[in-house]
Amino acid sequence: MKKINTAIWVSNLSSKTGEGILARQFLKDFLLRNKKKIIEIRNFQQSFIYKNNNFFKKNIIYNNTFYHKYFELFYGIYYLYLNREKKIIYINYLPLWNFIIFLLLPKKTILGPITGGSVIKNANSVGTFIRKYIFPIFFKISLFIIKKKFSKVIFSTDLLKRYIIKSPIFFYIFGYVYKIFSYQDVTYKNKKKYDLIFYYRKHPSKNDKILIKIINKLSDKLKICIVGDHFISASSNIVNFGFLERKKVLNLIKKSKLSFATGENILSLFVIDSYNCKTKIIFDKNLITEDIISSKNFLKVDLNNINLSLKKIDEFILDYRFKFDNYFKKFLVQKNKEINLFLNDYFK
Numbered sequence: 001m002k003k004i005n006t007a008i009w010v011s012n013l014s015s016k017t018g019e020g021i022l023a024r025q026f027l028k029d030f031l032l033r034n035k036k037k038i039i040e041i042r043n044f045q046q047s048f049i050y051k052n053n054n055f056f057k058k059n060i061i062y063n064n065t066f067y068h069k070y071f072e073l074f075y076g077i078y079y080l081y082l083n084r085e086k087k088i089i090y091i092n093y094l095p096l097w098n099f100i101i102f103l104l105l106p107k108k109t110i111l112g113p114i115t116g117g118s119v120i121k122n123a124n125s126v127g128t129f130i131r132k133y134i135f136p137i138f139f140k141i142s143l144f145i146i147k148k149k150f151s152k153v154i155f156s157t158d159l160l161k162r163y164i165i166k167s168p169i170f171f172y173i174f175g176y177v178y179k180i181f182s183y184q185d186v187t188y189k190n191k192k193k194y195d196l197i198f199y200y201r202k203h204p205s206k207n208d209k210i211l212i213k214i215i216n217k218l219s220d221k222l223k224i225c226i227v228g229d230h231f232i233s234a235s236s237n238i239v240n241f242g243f244l245e246r247k248k249v250l251n252l253i254k255k256s257k258l259s260f261a262t263g264e265n266i267l268s269l270f271v272i273d274s275y276n277c278k279t280k281i282i283f284d285k286n287l288i289t290e291d292i293i294s295s296k297n298f299l300k301v302d303l304n305n306i307n308l309s310l311k312k313i314d315e316f317i318l319d320y321r322f323k324f325d326n327y328f329k330k331f332l333v334q335k336n337k338e339i340n341l342f343l344n345d346y347f348k
Helices: 018-032 065-070 072-082 099-104 126-149 174-180 209-218 246-254 269-276 306-316 326-346
Strands: 006-009 040-041 046-051 054-060 087-092 152-154 172-173 192-201 224-228 237-244 258-260 282-286 296-303
Touching: 006 072, 018 174, 018 269, 018 326, 054 172, 072 087, 072 099, 099 126, 099 258, 152 192, 172 326, 174 269, 174 326, 192 209, 192 246, 192 326, 209 306, 224 246, 246 269, 258 269, 269 282, 282 306
Parallel strands: 006 040, 006 087, 152 172, 192 224, 192 258, 224 237, 258 282, 282 296
Antiparallel strands: 040 046, 046 054
C-alpha cells in the first residue's frame, strides 16, 4: 500500500446525533475533493483507511467509556501531532468555549465546523451562570488563539457571529449546517397522527420553563408527541416516546403537523430533520435568524407573551401543509455554493 498522506481524527461519527451527522457531512465534503488520497480516519472506536473511494481495515480500538469521555480529546490531538508531517484534520468535538483544543492542536490542522453559542436567558443555576457569563470569556480566548494559529475556520451555525463580527482578522464562514438541509421538492403523504412534536431535553441550555408551560397549555386541545427525556404532564394528549433511534424519530416527525424548536438553537438537527420531513416549525423569535424567518414553513412566536403565542400557533396549525418556498430554496442553493467555494480553498 502506498503511504498514507492524510490523517483525520473524528470523535463522533454516529448517524444518531447532530454532532455525528455534521461530522459525516464534513468528512464527505473532504473525501469528494480528495478521491485520489490515501486517508486514515481514526477515533477511539474505529480505524479505517480510505483509498480509491473505498473504506477498509475497520476495527475496534478502544471502547472504555471513562477514557472515551475524559481522554479521547487529548488522544486525538496526540494522534495528529504524530502525523503532523501529513495533512491533518480534526473534525469534532469543537465547541468554541473549549480553548484548550485550539491551543494544543498543531498549527496546520484543518478544523471541522466549530460549534456553540446557545442562547441563555436566565442564569438561574451554576450551569446556566457559567454558560451566560463565563463561556463568552472562553470564546474570546479561543478566538484570540484561532487568529494566531489558523488562517481559515468554519462555523456550524451563525449563533457565534455576534462574538466575532468585529474581528475580520481571519477568514471564516458561517452556517455549515445549511448543507444538511434538503431543498428537493419532495412531498410526504403520511397521515398526520399528531398535531405537534417536541424534542425535550433536561439540559441547562434547553430547559425553558416558558416553553414547557406553552406545551402544557397546547395539550388542552392538541395531541402532542414528545421524544427525549420524560415530559411530566397530567394531560392525556401528551405522549412520551423517550429516546428513539433516529429513523423512528423521523417517522414520528413525518406523522406530525408541526414541530417545536428547542429553546437554544433554531438550526438544531431536530429542526433540520423537521424541515427535511416537510413538517412546519415553530420557534422563539429570540432565536431570530434572518434567513430562516423568511421561510413560509417557520413560525416565530414570542415565548414571553404566552397568550399571543398560543393564538398564532392555533392559526398556524389550521394551515399546516408544508408549502413550496422558492425564496428559501434559492437561499439554500446559494449558501451551498458559498460553502463549497470556501471548502475548495480550505481543503487545498
